Amino acid sequence: MARNLKVGDSVYVPCSKFSELTDQPSAFYWTKVVDVKDKSIKVDLPQQKVSDFFGMSLAHDNLGLLIISIGDFETETALLDPLSKSVLQYARLLMPDDALLYIKLRSLSELKTYWQRDQAAYTHVVLIGHGSNSGIKFGVDGWVTADQFQQEILRVWGGAKKTIISLCCQTGYKAFGGKLSSFAQCKYFMGPYHSVHGAIASQFCQTFLAYHLLEGKTTTVAFKKAREAVPGSTSFRLWENDTLKGGPK
Numbered sequence: 001m002a003r004n005l006k007v008g009d010s011v012y013v014p015c016s017k018f019s020e021l022t023d024q025p026s027a028f029y030w031t032k033v034v035d036v037k038d039k040s041i042k043v044d045l046p047q048q049k050v051s052d053f054f055g056m057s058l059a060h061d062n063l064g065l066l067i068i069s070i071g072d073f074e075t076e077t078a079l080l081d082p083l084s085k086s087v088l089q090y091a092r093l094l095m096p097d098d099a100l101l102y103i104k105l106r107s108l109s110e111l112k113t114y115w116q117r118d119q120a121a122y123t124h125v126v127l128i129g130h131g132s133n134s135g136i137k138f139g140v141d142g143w144v145t146a147d148q149f150q151q152e153i154l155r156v157w158g159g160a161k162k163t164i165i166s167l168c169c170q171t172g173y174k175a176f177g178g179k180l181s182s183f184a185q186c187k188y189f190m191g192p193y194h195s196v197h198g199a200i201a202s203q204f205c206q207t208f209l210a211y212h213l214l215e216g217k218t219t220t221v222a223f224k225k226a227r228e229a230v231p232g233s234t235s236f237r238l239w240e241n242d243t244l245k246g247g248p249k
Contacts, residue, residue: 005056009032014213063095064123065095065101066118067128068105068126070111079198087128106139107139124164125165131191154180163188165205174244188238188240190223196235200230219238
């Protein structure tokens with residue numbers, strides 16, 4: 001969500017909040033800010049119309065979702081591929097194609113290549129794979145720790161700080177999720193504290209994105225609402241700068 005917007009800034013706004021945008025092909029509309037008052041803004045709408053004032057939290061100055069499926073050679077067909085596809089197809093309903101990237105890989109070197117090339121364009125990252133309380137399993141490299149992620153992947157400057165949504169089991173532990181959240185390029189990290197069923201992981205992710213992006217809720221509020229709304233998702237934790245912000249202690 002955007003803060004400190006000025007007249008002339010370009011933003012995404014959710015079409016569901018404006019009757020003038022009901023026929024848009026995407027769930028978001030790219031437009032410009034035309035007036036600012038305290039924490040509220042007005043934006044341009046189609047047919048030379050201008051919106052009423054609405055909360056700045058509904059607008060996004062940058063919007064991009066990167067979905068990373070980390071294969072293990074063993075459970076991809078039955079679990080990882082269906083989970084990835086369900087998140088991807090929902091995301092395609094949620095945002096324009098140019099704000100969305102899906103990649104499937106099995107090695108840390110592949111992830112590093114993609115990350116260095118593309119990460120600057122994306123504000124939110126979804127990790128899909130197998131996890132433990134201290135790492136994520138790569139089909140080629142085996143278990144990768146939070147320190148390896150920081151050294152090999154996240155130590156790339158430029159672009160927005162990321163909200164990372166991990167659907168990998170047990171990555172909500174402090175040893176992985178907490179540590180990853182302390183790195184400079186990570187804004188928030190959320191992941192399950194225990195093992196999580198693929199169907200629950202998919203529903204949690206979709207519900208969080210709906211509350212956060214469509215309803216304009218803060219990350220903390222959207223996380224809380226997603227945990228409350230999705231059966232079996234109470235084990236998810238939210239970390240910010242190595243501090244637990246939500247979920248079981």
